[in-house]
Amino acid sequence: MRAVVQRVDGARVVVGSGDEGGAADGAGEETVGEIKGEGLCVLVGVTHDDTPEKADRLARKLWGLRVLEGERSCSDTGAPLLVVSQFTLYGDARKGRRPTWQAAAPGPVAEPLVDEVCARLRALGARVETGRFGARMAVSLTNDGPFTVLLEV
Template sequence: MRALLQRVSEAKVTVDSEITGQIGPGLLVLICAMQGDTEAEAEAEVLAQKISRLRIFKDEAGKMNRSVSDTEGAVLVVSQFTLGADSKSGTRPSFSNAAPSGEGERLYHCFCEKMRATGRPVETGRFGADMKVSLVNDGPVTLWLDTDDLSRKGK
């Protein structure tokens, strides 16, 4: 699984002018299940735990030393198959690295449940919909996580 995290002071996602998810301070997580995620439910657990504990929020001294859990922040999770893009050749990316739609949706919902299990409030987009995401990136702080990298490094 791949995730792009953005520390936000606020974020929301709309589908057909309807707000499907909205948060104040916390994290916007764009998530993509990848082709060949062999232990995807375990990977969703690892990723959710890592995200909830990442120390990317400022402490009293202004240092990035607090997690979204420490700050009691919320999480907005939005599915984004384009994170699986392969743009190595040509000018039109291939998205065949992303998991097929049915599997991707199952794993998206699995990740959302694992994220909720960390105790953070979780809002979501709508899988497969044409979504409009707006955010105020705080910092800006943006990080890329891939479970392939996490499993090699011992999480």
Template structure:
């Protein structure tokens, strides 16, 4: 499982059932974490829960001295989780990425749901995108801070 994590001052996601169709905002947070989440074939519920724990306790928020020593758990930061199969795109050869390492939606969606459920169990205020729709993500990256987290 891969997560591209961005510390944001705000982030939002819109969704349309079809490209060009009506768009609605489906998730928004203030200060917190935008998590673009990719799932591969051998990820399971345990992997998803471990990733959620890591994200919730990842120390990337500033303390009183300006050092990144605080976590979302400590700050009460919001979390916006958006599925992102392209995180498993492989563009090492040629010009068209291969997505064979990305899990099929039937496997990926329950894994994303498990991450979201676990974050909520931990006390996170979680917003999400909408699986299998055309989404647009907006954000104001704070720092900027962007990390790739893999479990």
């Protein structure tokens, strides 16, 4: 599993209502996940050999990651997390001009594992907001720092 973790001062995910493949263009858009104030926006990618154990490891890492103000973690402060599935984290653009997505797990494999990351975070005591799996999402955030790290478990 891969994650792009951004320290944020607010973040949200919007989708077009009733349109899993369309853009959120203002008309009929729905906010499906939002955090306000200090927290983490986490984009999660899943590959073919990922497991529930890796989801647990990622959740524990996110919960204890000391990247918030004063080198504190979400577990220290109770800061929320916005977790968004992002298959493109496993895109490969080393050859040619079009990325390939062969390393990204298909939806039936990836969705339960992203859900597992969220469930494990919640079991640890985290407040977790999410995007909508498979939807075309508009993610907006205020990157605080800016501060962005990559995790791989």
